[in-house]
Amino acid sequence: METTDKKDENVTCLSCGDEISRTHNGIKCGQGHDMCTECAKLYVCNVLSDPEAKIPAKCSLCNLELNSVQLEMQMTPEQLEIYLMYKAMKEVDPKLDKVMSCPFCKYFEIWTIDNSSNYFYCKKPGCHKGSCSVCFKEFEIPSSSYVYKQEFEELKSESGMFSHHKCFKHRKAKKAWDKALENGTKRSCPECKVGGVKDDACTHMTCDNCNTVWCYFCGKKDSDLDKSDPKGNIYKHNEDWETNSKRCPMYLTQISAIDPRWSSHSDQEAKDFFHKIRTYKKIKRFFKKYSHKKFYKLCKVFPMVSQHGYDLEEVFTIDLKLIKR
Numbered sequence: 001m002e003t004t005d006k007k008d009e010n011v012t013c014l015s016c017g018d019e020i021s022r023t024h025n026g027i028k029c030g031q032g033h034d035m036c037t038e039c040a041k042l043y044v045c046n047v048l049s050d051p052e053a054k055i056p057a058k059c060s061l062c063n064l065e066l067n068s069v070q071l072e073m074q075m076t077p078e079q080l081e082i083y084l085m086y087k088a089m090k091e092v093d094p095k096l097d098k099v100m101s102c103p104f105c106k107y108f109e110i111w112t113i114d115n116s117s118n119y120f121y122c123k124k125p126g127c128h129k130g131s132c133s134v135c136f137k138e139f140e141i142p143s144s145s146y147v148y149k150q151e152f153e154e155l156k157s158e159s160g161m162f163s164h165h166k167c168f169k170h171r172k173a174k175k176a177w178d179k180a181l182e183n184g185t186k187r188s189c190p191e192c193k194v195g196g197v198k199d200d201a202c203t204h205m206t207c208d209n210c211n212t213v214w215c216y217f218c219g220k221k222d223s224d225l226d227k228s229d230p231k232g233n234i235y236k237h238n239e240d241w242e243t244n245s246k247r248c249p250m251y252l253t254q255i256s257a258i259d260p261r262w263s264s265h266s267d268q269e270a271k272d273f274f275h276k277i278r279t280y281k282k283i284k285r286f287f288k289k290y291s292h293k294k295f296y297k298l299c300k301v302f303p304m305v306s307q308h309g310y311d312l313e314e315v316f317t318i319d320l321k322l323i324k325r
Contacts, residue, residue, distance in 0.1 A: 014061055015039035027070045029059035040074045047071075048079055051086040053194050053208055063211060081106030103136040104129050118168040119161070134167035134174060135302060170301050173290050177298065177305060180286045184279025190214050190221040197275075200267040202250045204234050217248035217274075217322075245325060259324045277322055280315045287315075 010019040013026070013036040020026070026040040035043060047054045057066045068087070072080055085108045089099045092110060100120055101108035107124035118133045121141065130141040139161040140154065154160050167174075188195040189205075191212040198205060203216040213222040213234055226246035227236035241247035242258050249255055252270035255262040263269035287295070299306035 013039055014059075015043070025073070027066060027074065029062065029064050029066055031059065031062045031064055033059050033061045037074070040070075044071060044074045044079060044083075048082055051082060053196055055083070055086045055090055058209075078106070084108075100133055102127060102129065103131050104138070116168075118164055118171065130161065132164040132167050134171045135164065137164075139164065166301050170298055173294060173298050174302055174305070176286055176289065177295075180282035181279060181308065184282040185275045187216050187219055190219055190224070198271065200271075203238075203248060203252065204250070215248050217252075243325065245323075255323055261324070274322070277320055279310065280318065281320050283310065283312070283315050284320070 009022050011022050011034045012018070013020055014033050015035055016039050018036060020034065020036045024034065024036060026037045027035040027043065047057045057071055058064060059066060072083065075083060085099065085101055085106055088108065088110060092099060096113055097110050098113055099108055100111050102120065102122040102124065105122060105124050105127045107122050107127060120131050120133045122129050130139050131137060132139065139159070142161070157163065186195045186197050189207040189210065189212055192207060192210040194207060194209045198216045205214050205216050206212070207214070214220060215225060215234065215237060222234050225234065225237040226244070228239040229236045237247055238250040239247065241249050251267070252262065252274060253264055253267055255270070256264035262273055
């Protein structure tokens with residue numbers, strides 16, 4: 001009887017369908033799903049197109065987390081820098097550590113959460129720039145520990161190193177403001193907290209990172225949704241939404257039937273309105289903690305804050321109910 005050495009058998013690439021050697025240099029998941037070298041490199045590009053949502057990388061067939069070493073073998077040096085930074089961000093405990101990166105290259109460090117410095121010094125050869133860890137602007141690093149009088153005056157100037165003390169002083173308010181705008185313009189998976197924005201389809205979401213099924217409108221996962229049939233699927237959450245405030249519409253454009261503020265013909269316009277109301281709510285919550293005087297000071301220290309593009313007067317006058325039933 002003729003026998004075949006298993007090492008000589010070919011396998012099929014899950015992406016392009018070509019037969020490849022079992023000992024290929026692409027990617028192989030723990031369940032035995034293979035990806036040829038060419039497809040593996042394209043897959044890496046796809047992962048790095050949205051690293052926050054797609055790292056850790058998973059097999060597109062069985063959703064098993066892929067071997068990090070195999071992934072790294074497919075990457076260019078530039079891709080590897082990006083990958084390692086986002087990988088570190090996912091692995092650190094946010095209660096203990098934080099990832100600090102250079103704004104001018106992909107060099108990064110892990111800092112303890114109680115690190116009180118706002119001076120970041122890049123140690124990557126060819127960069128070696130100093131930057132503020134709050135506003136990310138570059139500053140000139142002193143040439144030595146001994147500073148001449150003229151150099152000291154430059155450090156105190158408007159663009160000098162010492163000018164960033166005010167950034168550190170207002171860092172908590174800046175972080176709270178940035179978070180308000182960020183959380184208003186996207187939704188996060190209720191299970192793994194990976195954020196994103198829905199496409200122009202329905203409000204039913206399936207997280208690419210953890211496969212959790214959830215509702216984009218109310219932000220709750222399937223098991224926590226109010227349904228006409230408690231044992232039913234997510235579609236049961238969409239029944240009688242017009243009168244039941246615990247239920248949500250399947251499509252945002254449906255809301256115009258009972259609330260004319262919403263677009264009836266454009267999902268994009270309806271989605272923009274949805275995010276506008278959510279952002280206004282977050283901004284209003286921000287001003288409950290920080291006074292208007294503090295906010296205007298924040299705008300002076302960080303000019304980009306003043307370019308938010310929202311009508312702050314409207315925030316306090318508009319009806320912030322998502323649906324007027």
